[in-house]
Amino acid sequence: MAMLHRIAAALLVVLALAGGALAQSITPPNGVDAGQYFALVARVDSFDAAMKASDMATIMSVIPPKVLNQIATKYSVTPEQLVEAAQQQIDAAMAEIELVSFGMDLQNSDFYILPDGTRYALIPTETVMDLGGGVGKMRASSTTLGVLDGTEWYLVRVEDPEQVAIFKEVYPAFADVTFPAGRMEPVTE
Secondary structure: OHHHHHHHHHHHHHHHHHOOOOOOOOOOOOOOOHHHHHHHHHHHHHHHHHHHHOOHHHHHOOOOHHHHHHHHHHOOOOHHHHHHHHHHHHHHHHHHOEEEEEEEOHHHOEEEEOOOOOEEEEEEEEEEEEOOOOOOEEEEEEEEEEEEEOOEEEEEEOOOHHHHHHHHHHOHHHOOOOOOOOEEEEOOO
């Protein structure tokens, strides 16, 4: 059972680090710049394609470079080594777990602007996986942070306190932002 939890955690770290993707709306929400919204939709769609192709380099490219560099520094590896290790973990996890679905609900996202002008979105995200071994299907409901850094949107997992601490360290404008908690529950059919 502990092995299944470790595998599930590894998979969720990789999937939720950036979130899942499902662009449902082509109309920007009221008050949201259309160009920025469509750039976020494109970023989410490219992430979705990378997930389906198990392309870890592209998956990891949605993480802000500042965050990726900070994580690599924390573990005394290069960003390239970090990407390679993540690929190995996802490969091992996918051998034990079936990813049933994952998606981001852009239509129900909330958009914000920090006092320093930083734009961000909180995107509801859902991942369903079959853990097998009598455990069955689990649903992880979470929120993915979309942050506009310059002209690029990046996606970040915000359920893990360690990830949030690293993010806030490199993006101090978010120091007072509280992110929603995620939850995991069995899927009953």
